[in-house]
Amino acid sequence: MEPVISYIGLSALLFTIGGIGLCLRRNAIVLFMCVEMMLNAVNLAFVTFSKLVGNLDGQVAVFFVMVIAAAESAIGLAIILSVFRSVASIETTDSAELKW
Amino acid sequence: MNDSRLALVVLAPLIGAVLTYILGKSSQKISGVIASAAVIVSFLCVGSLWAELPTAGSFGVTLSSWLSFGGISLPLELYFDKLSAVMCLVVTGIGALIHIYSIGYMAEDESRPRFFSYLNLFIAAMLVLVLGKSLPTIFIGWEGVGLCSYLLIGFWYTNPEFASAGRKAFVMNRIGDVGFIVAMAVLYHSCGSLDITVLGKPEILARIPAELGFIAGIALFVAATGKSAQLPLFTWLPDAMAGPTPVSALIHAATMVTAGVYLMARMHGVVELDSAVPAVILWTALATSAIAAIIAMSQNDIKKVLAYSTVSQLGFMFIAVGVGAYGFALFHVVTHAFFKACLFLSAGSVIHGCHHEQDMRRMGGLAKSMPLTCFAYGVSTIAIAGIPPFSGYFSKHGILDAIPLTGNSYLQPWLGVIGLIATGITVLTAFYMFRSFILTFMGEYRGHEHPHEAPMVMTAPVLMLAVLAVVGGAFLSPIFLPYLTGPLPKVAHHAATHPGILGYILGSLPALVGIAAAFWLFLISPAAKEFFRKVFLPVGKLSEGKFFVDEIYEISVLTPLQKVSNVSGRIIDQSFFLGGGEALGKISRALGELTARVTTGQVGTYVLFMFCAAALFVYFFLPVR
Amino acid sequence: MPIAWPPLSSLIIIPAVGALGCCAPFFSKKMDPNGKLSRLWSIGIAILTLVVLAALARGATIAPGSVLALEEARSWIPSLGISYHLELDGLSFAFCLLTAIISLAVIAWSAKPQSAGAGWYSLLLLGEALVMGAFLATDLVLFYVFFEAMLLPVLGAMALWGGPKRLNAALKFLVYTMAGSALMFLSILYLGWLGNSSAPGVVDAFSFEITNLASKRLLNNSQEMILGIAFLLAFAIKTPIVPFHGWLPDTYREAPHGVAAFTAALLGKVGIYAILRFMWPLFPTFMVEAGPYIAALGAVSVVFGALVAMAQRDIRSLLAYSSISHLGFCVLGLASLSSMAMTGSIFLAFSHGIITAALFLTFGMIIDRQGVRDFDSLGGLAKVVPVSAFFLMVFSVAAVALPLTSSFVGEFLILMGSWKAFPQWTSLALIGVVLGAVYTLTAYLKTMFGGMRASTPALGRDIRGCDAMILTALAAIVVALGVFPGRLLDTISSAVPMQAAGSEVADNNLGQGFVR
Numbered sequence A: 001m002e003p004v005i006s007y008i009g010l011s012a013l014l015f016t017i018g019g020i021g022l023c024l025r026r027n028a029i030v031l032f033m034c035v036e037m038m039l040n041a042v043n044l045a046f047v048t049f050s051k052l053v054g055n056l057d058g059q060v061a062v063f064f065v066m067v068i069a070a071a072e073s074a075i076g077l078a079i080i081l082s083v084f085r086s087v088a089s090i091e092t093t094d095s096a097e098l099k100w
Numbered sequence B: 001m002n003d004s005r006l007a008l009v010v011l012a013p014l015i016g017a018v019l020t021y022i023l024g025k026s027s028q029k030i031s032g033v034i035a036s037a038a039v040i041v042s043f044l045c046v047g048s049l050w051a052e053l054p055t056a057g058s059f060g061v062t063l064s065s066w067l068s069f070g071g072i073s074l075p076l077e078l079y080f081d082k083l084s085a086v087m088c089l090v091v092t093g094i095g096a097l098i099h100i101y102s103i104g105y106m107a108e109d110e111s112r113p114r115f116f117s118y119l120n121l122f123i124a125a126m127l128v129l130v131l132g133k134s135l136p137t138i139f140i141g142w143e144g145v146g147l148c149s150y151l152l153i154g155f156w157y158t159n160p161e162f163a164s165a166g167r168k169a170f171v172m173n174r175i176g177d178v179g180f181i182v183a184m185a186v187l188y189h190s191c192g193s194l195d196i197t198v199l200g201k202p203e204i205l206a207r208i209p210a211e212l213g214f215i216a217g218i219a220l221f222v223a224a225t226g227k228s229a230q231l232p233l234f235t236w237l238p239d240a241m242a243g244p245t246p247v248s249a250l251i252h253a254a255t256m257v258t259a260g261v262y263l264m265a266r267m268h269g270v271v272e273l274d275s276a277v278p279a280v281i282l283w284t285a286l287a288t289s290a291i292a293a294i295i296a297m298s299q300n301d302i303k304k305v306l307a308y309s310t311v312s313q314l315g316f317m318f319i320a321v322g323v324g325a326y327g328f329a330l331f332h333v334v335t336h337a338f339f340k341a342c343l344f345l346s347a348g349s350v351i352h353g354c355h356h357e358q359d360m361r362r363m364g365g366l367a368k369s370m371p372l373t374c375f376a377y378g379v380s381t382i383a384i385a386g387i388p389p390f391s392g393y394f395s396k397h398g399i400l401d402a403i404p405l406t407g408n409s410y411l412q413p414w415l416g417v418i419g420l421i422a423t424g425i426t427v428l429t430a431f432y433m434f435r436s437f438i439l440t441f442m443g444e445y446r447g448h449e450h451p452h453e454a455p456m457v458m459t460a461p462v463l464m465l466a467v468l469a470v471v472g473g474a475f476l477s478p479i480f481l482p483y484l485t486g487p488l489p490k491v492a493h494h495a496a497t498h499p500g501i502l503g504y505i506l507g508s509l510p511a512l513v514g515i516a517a518a519f520w521l522f523l524i525s526p527a528a529k530e531f532f533r534k535v536f537l538p539v540g541k542l543s544e545g546k547f548f549v550d551e552i553y554e555i556s557v558l559t560p561l562q563k564v565s566n567v568s569g570r571i572i573d574q575s576f577f578l579g580g581g582e583a584l585g586k587i588s589r590a591l592g593e594l595t596a597r598v599t600t601g602q603v604g605t606y607v608l609f610m611f612c613a614a615a616l617f618v619y620f621f622l623p624v625r
Numbered sequence C: 001m002p003i004a005w006p007p008l009s010s011l012i013i014i015p016a017v018g019a020l021g022c023c024a025p026f027f028s029k030k031m032d033p034n035g036k037l038s039r040l041w042s043i044g045i046a047i048l049t050l051v052v053l054a055a056l057a058r059g060a061t062i063a064p065g066s067v068l069a070l071e072e073a074r075s076w077i078p079s080l081g082i083s084y085h086l087e088l089d090g091l092s093f094a095f096c097l098l099t100a101i102i103s104l105a106v107i108a109w110s111a112k113p114q115s116a117g118a119g120w121y122s123l124l125l126l127g128e129a130l131v132m133g134a135f136l137a138t139d140l141v142l143f144y145v146f147f148e149a150m151l152l153p154v155l156g157a158m159a160l161w162g163g164p165k166r167l168n169a170a171l172k173f174l175v176y177t178m179a180g181s182a183l184m185f186l187s188i189l190y191l192g193w194l195g196n197s198s199a200p201g202v203v204d205a206f207s208f209e210i211t212n213l214a215s216k217r218l219l220n221n222s223q224e225m226i227l228g229i230a231f232l233l234a235f236a237i238k239t240p241i242v243p244f245h246g247w248l249p250d251t252y253r254e255a256p257h258g259v260a261a262f263t264a265a266l267l268g269k270v271g272i273y274a275i276l277r278f279m280w281p282l283f284p285t286f287m288v289e290a291g292p293y294i295a296a297l298g299a300v301s302v303v304f305g306a307l308v309a310m311a312q313r314d315i316r317s318l319l320a321y322s323s324i325s326h327l328g329f330c331v332l333g334l335a336s337l338s339s340m341a342m343t344g345s346i347f348l349a350f351s352h353g354i355i356t357a358a359l360f361l362t363f364g365m366i367i368d369r370q371g372v373r374d375f376d377s378l379g380g381l382a383k384v385v386p387v388s389a390f391f392l393m394v395f396s397v398a399a400v401a402l403p404l405t406s407s408f409v410g411e412f413l414i415l416m417g418s419w420k421a422f423p424q425w426t427s428l429a430l431i432g433v434v435l436g437a438v439y440t441l442t443a444y445l446k447t448m449f450g451g452m453r454a455s456t457p458a459l460g461r462d463i464r465g466c467d468a469m470i471l472t473a474l475a476a477i478v479v480a481l482g483v484f485p486g487r488l489l490d491t492i493s494s495a496v497p498m499q500a501a502g503s504e505v506a507d508n509n510l511g512q513g514f515v516r
Helices: A002-024 A028-053 A057-087 B005-027 B031-056 B082-105 B112-131 B135-153 B160-191 B210-227 B236-242 B245-254 B256-266 B276-296 B302-322 B326-353 B371-385 B391-405 B412-441 B456-484 B500-507 B509-524 B526-535 B537-544 B546-596 B603-621 C009-021 C036-061 C090-108 C118-136 C140-149 C151-161 C166-197 C210-216 C221-238 C248-254 C257-282 C284-311 C315-334 C339-370 C386-399 C406-421 C423-448 C465-483 C486-503
Strands: B059-064 B076-080 C069-077 C082-089
Touching: A002 A028, A002 B603, A028 A057, B005 B031, B005 B059, B005 B076, B005 B112, B031 B059, B031 B082, B031 B112, B076 B082, B076 B112, B076 B135, B082 B112, B082 B245, B082 B256, B082 B326, B082 B456, B112 B135, B112 B245, B112 B256, B135 B160, B135 B210, B135 B236, B135 B245, B135 B256, B160 B210, B160 B236, B160 C406, B160 C423, B210 B256, B210 B276, B236 B245, B236 B302, B245 B256, B245 B302, B245 B326, B256 B302, B256 B326, B276 B302, B276 B412, B276 B537, B276 B546, B302 B326, B302 B391, B302 B412, B326 B371, B326 B391, B326 B456, B371 B391, B371 B412, B371 B456, B371 B509, B391 B412, B391 B456, B391 B500, B412 B509, B500 B509, B509 B526, B526 B537, B537 B546, B546 C166, B546 C284, C009 C036, C009 C118, C036 C069, C036 C082, C036 C090, C036 C118, C082 C090, C082 C118, C082 C140, C090 C118, C090 C257, C090 C339, C090 C465, C090 C486, C118 C140, C118 C151, C118 C257, C140 C151, C140 C166, C140 C257, C151 C166, C151 C257, C166 C210, C166 C221, C166 C248, C210 C257, C221 C257, C221 C284, C248 C257, C248 C315, C257 C284, C257 C315, C257 C339, C284 C315, C284 C406, C284 C423, C315 C339, C315 C406, C315 C423, C339 C386, C339 C406, C339 C465, C339 C486, C386 C406, C386 C423, C386 C465, C406 C423, C406 C465
Parallel strands: none
Antiparallel strands: B059 B076, C069 C082
16 A cells, blocks of 8 residues: 555645646746646546556546647647737736736 | 587687697688687587577587596596586687687787687687586696696797796696695595586585595685685786786686686585585685785786786685685676676787787876777776676675675674675775776876777777676676576575665675775875875785785795705705615625735636635535545 | 417517618618618518507407407426416507507607617617517516516617717616616526425426416415515616616616617516516515505605706706606506506506607707707797697697696596505605696796797707608607597506406495595
């Protein structure tokens, strides 16, 4: 049981780091990386539990997550790029027109 | 008995009104002829119906089912009996004469078609009033004459004062109308019907509870005070003189203003339900009559004198109503219609002849230039003063003689006072009427115009009315009261109709006193006039100030009403109701702005909220235990 | 109840299709620059609607002794028990007729906002369709949908072509009415839920059908009170009754004249209609118990509206407050437990619709032509625009309820009927009768009579052509209904006793004397 704890612990640690980064950082690229980190933390948890339970459902889910993460990074980077073109910055504080 | 002639009585002037209005400017010349013809047709119909009345008993016709629906039956019906016959004959007969007179009087006015249209409409409405079989039908006429009165007073509407006088008349009449509506509501819910033939039956009236009987009677009287210019609603009538003079003669002397008397006579069963009501009527009438007579003494506008005289004479009619002598009230309506219409039309001829001068101080000596008019005015003045055998004597003294015969327990202790005041009013009447006659027709001419006699089309009707004013009373006196005993209660009147020579002399004594005083003060001895003016200074001031009734209304009603209206509009409505809504809106907007601060626009904040929400969700809903 | 042919939906569909048709390319600015084509098209549609309505009513009552009652029922959202149920009885007919007439008048009225083209007519026709729907629907949810939706075209037209403060006014109008109707919607849902929970496990038992709900008698007294107040609030705001009238002055001042006429004549009437149609059957106990309070609100509205109207300088504000005053009579009548007064209320509502629309349109034209909107800078116009002056006189006289005009019939029946139940409130309302004469005649006096003001530009174009025809027709309706109100009264009263059946009050026992 020990290794499971450490895997889950690592997953939780990564997720938390990603989450805190998401809350505190302003740079869009960094935010993006934080999201990726959280996704990978979830992936790790999936694999761990898959191994623990003994069926492949969790590992299948990981593939879905990876595919979607790839698609997301493609779209996300494109958005960041076009935001940079119009605002000349990727700091999220600089593009806050939609707030009240 | 059903007869469609009765419908024609009303429809003829109505068609005339529509026709003259539609033809408009293209009928400048013939509008007067059309209108007069319409009224004459109406008069002939009334005459033929009246001739058959003794055999038929009464006529009726249904014009529309009107307010009838479900279980409610309030049709628009006309009803012709002796009482309506008398009123109809007066309205159409005198109406026709005044229409003919107007052809001459209005000859130079460009808006003649409009004038004759309104005048015809008035005749139609007045006929509905006196012919209506139910109170709502009477109310149609009641409001209709009010409307025509409003339109005709403000006929020369470009003068804002004239137009305001029209509005004043309408609004004051409206106050009376409220009384009418209340009376209808009470009677409808107590008796289940508003038909005057039903409401005439004692067993139906017995259904009215005692406290409501008082309300119904007073409400009817309030209605009458509005239309017939009694206290406290009489001030519109003098102002109504802003209208063309034929209008004053027809509407504000002969017909419309007597509608209240007609209503009282028609609904006498209701009026007498509670004997406090006739007492109220009597005292009000007495006060009105006296006040108006005093005011009339100091007026310089010839039409204003006649207007206050009308108010005073109407008061006299209501005195008769108060003591229960409805027959004499109506008799006075008829004779008053004769001589007052004649007076107004003569005054109109004078005004016409003096080029629209109405101030008696700039008249005088017109007897030379206008002999026919002077004759008509003179005999009418004698008639109104109450000298036998002129018509006014018979009706006035009928009323004076009826005062002691009243059976009303509220009034009996006061009969002496009432009789004294009424006699005093007779003296004043003779005085102020002869004052106006002397100032206008005798002495030297004081104006700067060249007065001339009116054309034939005007003098002919005036002279016809003058004849009626002279002989009408003596002729009608023996037959009038017995004729009306069917629809009206039988009054125990003694043989006032044949008092003998001594009786006539005694009866005309008050009038003679007044006449003598007028001649003495205004023709013979101006010094005495000055003396009396000083002696009676306070009364004179009251009289000249018209008892300050208008001012009292200004202070006690109009200004407060304006204040209330302004307060309601500017303060209560603006700041409270509208402002309240606005305030609610502002509060919610402030709340919104407060909560909007949560959305910082920072991704971090949103993510934090998301995490917190997720954590709460997990804590509360995931079944992990 | 017989099924109608053509279906009742056609009364909604025809104007709706007409509204859509206005968006067709050949009504665009290019093809139809002055909007003449689209005006003709819309007039045609409005006339068609009127004809269909008349044909429906005629067909249903052609047999002697038959009572107007047509219906059309389809399922709409069966799983929630919401049905598409329309019904045309005497009550609905009066208001549908009013809708058809007023829509036609407003559409055909030649004066419209300057920049308005086909869109103007489209919105008006859409408004007609939705108001018609509200007067026909008997399913509460369906009614609610129409009740809310009919705001949209009015708000749209206001926002597009209104006065300088139009957006503020439109927002106020929207928020006020939404506030009321949101509560009503909650109450409707609660009613449906109550109906359902009486039969557990059966989803089909959901029903928002008014007769269905009324016959079930679901509510106890306190529930009736709460729901009744919520409904009443919605309708009181819509009518409006003092003190819920905050939206009214701004709306009537800022809306284009046609829209103001449309709103004053029709939208407010939905409140009057709904009190009788929905509140009496659903909350009979509440209506009887709250009767004195509702009557008091009505009477206070009469007097307060009149007092405030007297203080106004702006013609359109005066008309707005006079509406409050007149509709106060209707509310008084509706609360008064007398079928006579209720019939009178509906009749007065009908009459007020015609008169107020005519006054708004005519005064609107004068305001536009003279370029000023308060009396103090107008005067003596009777010489300049005699035809307008004539019509204004007719409608002013009708507004003060002179006999032989339609208003008198309504007002008289209300006063007679409600005197029995509420003599005190009726007396209060009678003060309004006098004040009504004061402000109406003052408005007339200040604009038409007197001398011309130096400040009066006097453009001098009088009403003519199509507009004169419209006013003549409206005046003819007012007078005809004043002299021969029997048919319409019969039609209305045939539906009224059914509505008020819950109160078990009829004034047939009038001979019984004065009973409090």
